[in-house]
Amino acid sequence: MKKIVLILAMFIAFGSAGVVKAQNVMDGIYPKEHVPNRKPIPFAYIREADVMWAKKIWRIIDLREKMNLPLYYPVTPMDDRYSLIDLLLYGIQYEGLTAYSNKDDEFKIPITWEQVKQEMGAVNDTNMVKNPDTGQWEQKVIGGTIRSDEVKQILLKEIWFFDRNYSRMDVRIVGLCPIREFERSDSNGEGQIVKKQVFWIYYPEARDLFASHEVFNPKNDAQRLTFDDVFLKRYFGSYIIKESNVYSNRRIEDYTAGMDAMMESEKIKNSIFNMEQDMWQF
Secondary structure (H helix, E strand, C coil): CCCCHHHHHHHHHHHHHHHHHHCCCCCCCCCCCCCCCCCCCCCCCHHHEEEEEEEEEEEEEEEHHHHHHHCCCCCCCCCCCCCCHHHHHHHHHHHCEECHHHCCCCCCCCCCCHHHHCCCCCEEEEEEEEEECCCCCCEEEEEECCCHHHEEEEEEEEEEECCCCCCCCEEEEEEEEEEEEEEEECCCCEEEEECCCCCCCHHHHHHHHCCEEEEECCCCCCCCHHHHHHCCCCCCCEEEEEEEECCCCHHHHHHCCCCHHHHHHHHHHHHHHHHHHCCCCC
16 A cells, blocks of 8 residues: 555656646746846827928838838747737737728728728638538528738838927837738639728837737847837838828828839938028038
8 A cells, every 4th residue: 555655756746847847848048037027118209399391201111021020920920929810910919009991091990800800801701511410401691810921011101200309200100000901702713813901000119019929030039129119210112102291191102003113202301401500500
């Protein structure tokens, strides 16, 4: 009897040791504590009287560009890494991040998680399935899935302004909107590429989430930036598609196309640079 008790005690000891060992396993040489605990640096206070000039700008970040790939990958969350769209969806579903309707870019109409899934194409479908027990065909509702890899572009809304208190041109991102690019069959059954704005996110509200999640650094795994760093330090490639104007803020593509549209985008970019130079007195 004593031998049986001793053997059981040994098994329990070895089993508990195995559990402890499994709990101490980590994919690295140290626990990552810096980025998950980071908080965004607050913006400097701006007085209306100090803003001498301001202009609203809308620009596109194409996630297929080489510089922007860290915002697109991984297409499915892995380890401690998220793509930008997966992080936004996680924030909406679990962190209380507010998503706004794509009807406008003024953040007036909040939408629910179910509406977000619908905008992402995750709609339920009904198929006829044969019941193996009765042999009868029955209708079965199949839940839709979110395909985050369909988000190929991000639309940014930002404000450029000259602050005379600091004597500098600065920019603040106001919001961002993921753009889905997917194929849809037309009336003739032919595939057609469709681009659709999904929802708007108010950037200042998302900064806490962005500051606590890192972006992959292809040159150094120990020195990764956060999503907040990427946007604040402008580590992304983009092009301007619209500026605030008297024509109901019409887009560049509404009045020109092709090479002329690219030149118009550069013209707006250079006008901001020239405005900053004109503000200085020597």
